[in-house]
Amino acid sequence: MFSRILIKLIDQAIVPAIFLLTVKIVATVGISRYLGIVFTVGPTGFVFDSTADYVRISSYSTFAMVAALAIGLFYILLKSMAFHETHISPKMTAKLFSLRLSTFIQGSFDLYSQGAIWMSYSYLLMFVTGIMSIFGMIYSWVFYSSLILTALSTVFFVLDVENEMKMKDPNIESETEEEIVLSFEEN
């Protein structure tokens, strides 16, 4: 069972890792070209002539990573809040099937493993940007944007998990739902 979860997590972690790495490299090259900042590519990475250029490009490219992370997290949260197998509305289900988008409807195991991976990236990036910000290697607003993203996504993710737990636990009664029993009798 434990191995199954780990394999699932590894499976889900590869695509975001490649995505974030690509965003970082493309953002570094693209923003440097756009701002006209000269750099050389050495065996250890991108080498900049001045510290000011380094801080500028490092900040903007890291912010691009935060933005990419926000897109990924938004996609996962949207799936878990609106298209979650356990609490998707019948109307939405019918609509998705009619649009041939039934793959959007996913179970808890898939959604939470994806969510855990994206959240891990978010937390890791927040810690790294925090440390870099302390040492003046990036602008502090990059760290704050990462912090806000992590905090918001954590809140929404926890809300969805709570919603799921309420549905699975029969002891927790929902206050708003009204139960209607239909009885069919022969006259």
Add this chain to the structure above:
Amino acid sequence: MKKLEAALKTGKLITDLMLIVLLLCILVLPISSVGLLQVKKSDSDGVLSQQKAREVDPRTLPSSADLPEDTPEKFNNFNDFENYLLDVYSEDLPEGTESQ
């Protein structure tokens, strides 16, 4: 039978540990890309390393005993002190010595 079960358990544990390590490596990979950016060595070094050592023969330096009596007790910075010394001892400097 018990030995086999124990071996299977150990094998499973090792597999799990390896999977955890692999997962951590994958998680750290994109985050470590922030270290791809670097600054040229010469620019990243501190101000002190940029100051070139002056080639001065200590034997040519005057001792404090040789300084004139009206020498101030304090100078604003080293350059002021250096200029003062050059003014005072300009005649004593060996040929070919230039002030920086």
